[in-house]
């Protein structure tokens with residue numbers, strides 16, 4: 474099956490060119506100026522007036538994650554279908570090691586949940602609940618399975634928290650086997666004290682979720698994680714950064730030549746304490762996630778955009794981890810578990826479908842990012858950072874034909890009414906958008922075309938990953 478995408482503007486992290494793209498089977502077979510070739514195809518896609526871009530790569534999702542007594546409402550089937558609608562053709566989700574069990578058990582459990590259910594290609598990072606002799610050995614075993622990144626938590630004491638000694642031991646192993654350590658960098662010990670004191674004072678509304686996780690709890694942990702990684706000599710990737718003070722720590726480490734990287738997510742760029750967390754009643758629960766969405770008055774959102782433009786932040790992911798405001802048909806009560814006590818609100822929000830279009834809209838559309846930088850932060854760097862390039866993350870001869878055709882001029886309104894994620898609200902309800910994904914190919918097959926979904930569970934394949942291709 475040969476598909477010819479013609480008369481569009483091909484945009485990659487480095488090029489913007491008028492070109493036709495020939496897809497043969499699952500890969501890109503040719504890129505050439507319109508009229509300069511004699512290619513024939515079984516099918517043509519007219520991309521006149523549109524951008525032809527790589528399928529986006531979301532390196533931070535949590536399908537079906539157990540959290541706080543419930544589960545993230547999107548499973549691998551609904552979550553990857555929604556991702557495709559938003560132009561994302563690869564996800565890297567997090568397999569979880571439950572404390573007391575082995576890493577391999579967690580990996581196999583998550584492989585079982587994903588297999589036969591994903592519409593798009595997928596890989597895994599591994600969340601380490603325990604650091605001990607057994608799990609350190611299993612880090613090597615997972616490298617052989619193509620899991621080349623391990624996530625640790627400085628937050629959530631008693632649940633996923635690791636102390637500095639445990640973190641340091643895992644980092645030493647990463648330095649030895651070439652993997653990357655991903656860090657949830659918040660001082661969870663201090664945060665727990667602040668949360669307990671707030672509840673005692675009767676401060677139970679959702680906005681106290683942000684207020685009890687002030688920026689210094691993120692910047693202190695980020696600083697400490699960088700110091701430990703420098704001491705161990707391993708690459709460090711700080712996930713879901715929201716405080717400008719924390720990103721300043723990443724920037725300073727990078728200026729010293731360290732392999733330290735940072736990601737942020739659309740919610741930290743678009744949402745705020747004042748407008749969202751502090752919304753009347755229980756509405757703010759929609760926006761409870763960790764690290765928290767921060768104060769606009771303190772200027773975090775604009776600072777993050779700027780850090781993205783200057784490559785002090787390298788990646789935009791989603792941390793997609795939705796919970797319904799009303800009852801979920803399978804999982805029942807979700808966000809409302811925390812009515813009357815913000816500490817019981819499940820942490821997480823939807824975004825896997827939103828990210829690629831949002832970063833175009835707020836980045837390119839509002840003059841904060843160039844076109845190529847949009848592709849770099851949403852597609853190319855995520856693929857390089859986690860060992861999937863150039864199979865994923867670009868349009869090049871030989872690359873997987875994961876391609877989105879994007880209309881940069883279409884205007885539309887975001888709403889839970891028109892999204893495809895299995896969650897009953899949108900964080901961006903009513904937002905007037907410019908730019909929309911129109912056609913999506915995954916390894917040459919049309920998943921989205923003419924407003925219809927043609928994918929199926931099981932179309933997506935597991936992606937064993939190489940080590941990071943982004944290191945200094």
Ligand SMILES: [Zn+2]
Pocket residue numbers: 533535792
């Ligand atoms: Zn996460």
